[in-house]
Amino acid sequence: MAVRNNPTGRQLRLGAELRKLRERAGLTSTAAAQLMGMRQAQVSNMETGRVGVSAERVRTLACHYQCSDKALIEAIADMTGERKRGWWEEYREILPAGLLNLAEVEHHATRLRTAITVHIPGLLQTADHARELIRQVVPEFPPPDVEHRVSFRLKRQAVLYGDSPTPYLALIHEAALRMQFGGPDVTKGQLRHLLDMSERDHITLRVLPFAAGSFPGSGQSLFYSSGPVPQLDTVHLDQSHGPAFLDAEAQLEMYRVLLDRVEALTLAPAKSRDLISNLTHDL
Known part of the structure; x- marks a missing residue:
């Protein structure tokens, strides 16, 4: 997946929320990558908004991070669905x-x-x-x-x-x-x-x-x-x-x-x- 050079504020916030979920689970980015079968750089790029994340990937991450707050998980997953460019x-x-x-x-x-x-x-x-x-x-x-x-x-x-x-x-x-x-x-x-x-x-x-x-x-x-x-x-x-x-x-x-x-x-x-x-x- 192509790496973004200039993620939007919403993309940055999505990544930040994924980082918060990981940190609440007490995992380093390296440990999270091993858990997901990914490279550490992929986790880092997701958490800095530099690569896109699907709603399903958000739910999978939340499962591995043992987050049980369904409302929060779905709200974060919804942040991945914006595909069209805003007027701004x-x-x-x-x-x-x-x-x-x-x-x-x-x-x-x-x-x-x-x-x-x-x-x-x-x-x-x-x-x-x-x-x-x-x-x-x-x-x-x-x-x-x-x-x-x-x-x-x-x-x-x-x-x-x-x-x-x-x-x-x-x-x-x-x-x-x-x-x-x-x-x-x-x-x-x-x-x-x-x-x-x-x-x-x-x-x-x-x-x-x-x-x-x-x-x-x-x-x-x-x-x-x-x-x-x-x-x-x-x-x-x-x-x-x-x-x-x-x-x-x-x-x-x-x-x-x-x-x-x-x-x-x-x-x-x-x-x-x-x-x-x-x-x-x-x-």
Whole structure:
């Protein structure tokens, strides 16, 4: 089987989950290879996403690794079934791989949650708001690159539309609502868009007011994508150089707790809409 030079984020995650199964079984890659009648290099390439793995091979590995969690095994096996190229692949020579991986994670998520302090979440941004944010990056992007990133951000939002949209919870600090990126007209359009989106059944928007005071995770933008089983969840932290992805079980649990604590401090959805509506009228 041909070796991939640039595995996607999902292929890397599949390999990482196979490695976790092996390590939980207390096996080295050499011992696993002997158990499977394979070369050690084959095991290594599977665990780094450099070669494809069939669903049946996943089930066989899980059997040898004595994993009895059927839901987890089937969820990992399902990760092998994606054969067609995602829409994000058209940007592979244009945008950083981390952004493509983010779109891929969002596409496969069963639920999305985010807690953000200064910016409106990307999945809820208007084109004008997104363009203004992207223009502020240092060093600044040439105009064509700005438009590529705007179009990419808008295409990511497809997960919130269609016949089976992904459930989405957005916890937005009041500071982000008051930041007038692009001036009053752009801000008013963005706030109205938030109000419209918050009326959709699968979208819950909750505002963390200034009155709530301090809260956990205040210094970062946090995005949490749920997989078909909790072990396949993904945390992505928005950083200046691009998204950073976390999937260790201890990290996932920590960020689940953090999001729950932030959500407990927010206004109810109806009161959140009232606050946004009042801000819109003030502009």
